[in-house]
Amino acid sequence: AQSVTQLGSHVSVSEGALVLLRCNYSSSVPPYLFWYVQYPNQGLQLLLKYTTGATLVKGINGFEAEFKKSETSFHLTKPSAHMSDAAEYFCAVCNSGGSNYKLTFGKGTLLTVNP
């Protein structure tokens, strides 16, 4: 079974400050890892993904995440927050070895950006 834990249901940062959203996962097989963003009244948009290869992955809007196997983590960062980053962020995992790639999501972290 796989699971995702997102530490902090709500993170508040000032505009221009570092954004750090935490995600830890558990998986019995090598995982594929994802971050999705959900803006108000919209669907889930893929921010970035890790499947294989380089453990630091870059996504849209200046976000990046690093896969750390030893820590079972996939934290999302952005050096400088922008007001438009305010949204809910979901970390998700799926098993790389299965035939069905169902996603297991964390509970989400609501990011607030203060002017």
Place this chain on the structure above:
Amino acid sequence: EPEVTQTPSHQVTQMGQEVILRCVPISNHLYFYWYRQILGQKVEFLVSFYNNEISEKSEIFDDQFSVERPDGSNFTLKIRSTKLEDSAMYFCASSPGLARYEQYFGPGTRLTVT
């Protein structure tokens, strides 16, 4: 850019009624999914669909639920007899054949059961 679309955006129904939620996946995608998100809770997997049959379903996806791809473009989720606890946002997703893990989500249908 191609996108997944869902209709309606909001559906209100009475308990015991049947509802059909509709999705148009991205046209060259081969794998289709339904997820739901009860207010304040996680997004949960319901069912995956490939080659005109269910490939996996969760415990939530009981006999009250069914999925269908009635033509080459639509993908539907039917709830036969809705319950209050079915109130949620329902997301459709699709993925291409070569990157099944890369799922593209629609904007969701908010189902309210009264």
